[in-house]
Amino acid sequence: MFSEWGQVGLLLALALFFPIGGVATSWLFGRLGLRPDRPNPVKEDTYECGMTTEGPTWVQFNIRYYIFALLFVIFDVEVVFLFPWATSLERVAVAGLVEVFTFVVVLLLGLIYLWRKGALEWL
Amino acid sequence: MIPVQHFLLLGALLFSLGVYGVLSRRNAVLIILSVELMLQAVNINLVAFAVYLAPDEFVGLIFALFVIAVAAAEVGLALAIALRLFRNRTTANVDEVDSLRW
Amino acid sequence: MTGVGEVAAFWILATITVGSAVVVALVRDLVRAVVALVGSFLGVAGLFILLSAEFLAVVQVLIYAGAISILMVFAIALTPRSARDNAETAMRWLALALALAMVGLLIAVATVTEWGPQAKEGFQETASAIGEALLNRYVLPFEVASVLLLAAMLGAVVMVRED
Numbered sequence: 001m002f003s004e005w006g007q008v009g010l011l012l013a014l015a016l017f018f019p020i021g022g023v024a025t026s027w028l029f030g031r032l033g034l035r036p037d038r039p040n041p042v043k044e045d046t047y048e049c050g051m052t053t054e055g056p057t058w059v060q061f062n063i064r065y066y067i068f069a070l071l072f073v074i075f076d077v078e079v080v081f082l083f084p085w086a087t088s089l090e091r092v093a094v095a096g097l098v099e100v101f102t103f104v105v106v107l108l109l110g111l112i113y114l115w116r117k118g119a120l121e122w123l
Numbered sequence: 124m125i126p127v128q129h130f131l132l133l134g135a136l137l138f139s140l141g142v143y144g145v146l147s148r149r150n151a152v153l154i155i156l157s158v159e160l161m162l163q164a165v166n167i168n169l170v171a172f173a174v175y176l177a178p179d180e181f182v183g184l185i186f187a188l189f190v191i192a193v194a195a196a197e198v199g200l201a202l203a204i205a206l207r208l209f210r211n212r213t214t215a216n217v218d219e220v221d222s223l224r225w
Numbered sequence: 226m227t228g229v230g231e232v233a234a235f236w237i238l239a240t241i242t243v244g245s246a247v248v249v250a251l252v253r254d255l256v257r258a259v260v261a262l263v264g265s266f267l268g269v270a271g272l273f274i275l276l277s278a279e280f281l282a283v284v285q286v287l288i289y290a291g292a293i294s295i296l297m298v299f300a301i302a303l304t305p306r307s308a309r310d311n312a313e314t315a316m317r318w319l320a321l322a323l324a325l326a327m328v329g330l331l332i333a334v335a336t337v338t339e340w341g342p343q344a345k346e347g348f349q350e351t352a353s354a355i356g357e358a359l360l361n362r363y364v365l366p367f368e369v370a371s372v373l374l375l376a377a378m379l380g381a382v383v384m385v386r387e388d
Binding site for chain 2: 231232235239242243246247249250255258259262265266269272273275276277278280281284285288289292293296297300301303304305316317319320321323324325327328331332335336340341350354355358359363366370373374376377378380381382384385
Binding site: 065067074078080095096099100114117119 | 230234274280284287288291292293295296299300302303351352353354355356357359360361364367368370371372374375377378379381382385386
């Protein structure tokens with residue numbers, strides 16, 4: 001009945017409807033008084049896999065997180081450039097291979113430099 | 124079929140929202156976010172033109188792909204500079220960063 | 226693929242994208258701005274699918290909504306809490322005027338221009354066709370992109386190093 005992307009859209013709509021519908025119904029019933037609402041300190045506590053929490057949540061972030069996220073972005077872009085080459089492998093033959101090889105080698109040099117400079121250490 | 128003007132209008136709206144964000148915000152990170160909005164608008168325009176006006180070639184799509192790659196590299200570097208700024212001057216207010224040496 | 230579904234999808238996606246962009250441009254809290262920006266990324270990805278540019282939609286989700294959003298969230302988590310307030314400068318009325326003028330100009334140009342015959346039915350975009358174009362005709366930007374990514378990688382790591 002639907003086109004292909006229409007089916008994907010329908011799946012997306014259902015995927016959004018189930019959790020949002022559940023939470024909204026629960027909230028609505030709470031507003032209308034149809035469900036019991038008895039909060040106590042143990043229920044309202046932060047969840048940490050069953051253990052009691054300790055320490056504050058606002059910790060000072062390490063800069064390593066940012067560096068790893070940035071390296072992920074750069075190599076994600078590289079992978080995105082490699083995908084079309086992978087799908088058109090036969091048509092671009094050896095010339096395409098040389099070009100992609102150059103591309104990968106340039107980024108590999110950058111990775112080796114970072115490795116030697118210690119930017120990949122997790123401490 | 125959706126006429127191409129609809130997509131161009133959408134791109135124009137996004138772009139001007141990005142311009143407003145860049146010019147009126149004080150926090151450096153939010154300025155970078157607004158620049159990303161402008162790049163999204165540019166991408167929408169490029170792809171709409173590629174699809175509607177030149178469907179035999181892929182120039183618009185490839186241009187949009189490179190815009191995405193350049194935007195990724197640029198946002199990484201711009202945020203690194205902003206973080207360095209926070210560390211050195213402990214302020215994110217771009218109004219207070221107005222001298223090349225202090 | 227013409228018809229009601231396409232038009233409805235366009236309006237829903239346009240509302241999501243522009244609404245999220247308005248939130249990014251106006252809200253004071255940094256974290257909410259980033260979440261709204263992710264919403265606009267996903268809206269734009271949906272618009273790419275609507276335009277039959279499916280590879281580009283996947284690239285958009287992969288890079289923008291996947292990697293760049295995380296980068297921004299980490300950058301925000303690393304800014305000191307005192308620096309997260311975001312009021313607006315005194316230039317905001319001028320900025321508003323400029324933004325309105327720009328959108329007016331762009332809308333005027335878009336509606337007045339004769340765009341000629343608009344062919345959408347013949348658009349067949351596949352990743353292999355893009356790959357071939359990327360490696361045959363546009364190989365120079367392809368290689369330059371690698372150098373750009375190298376520069377960004379090295380530059381950012383040098384900027385945020387402890388020493």
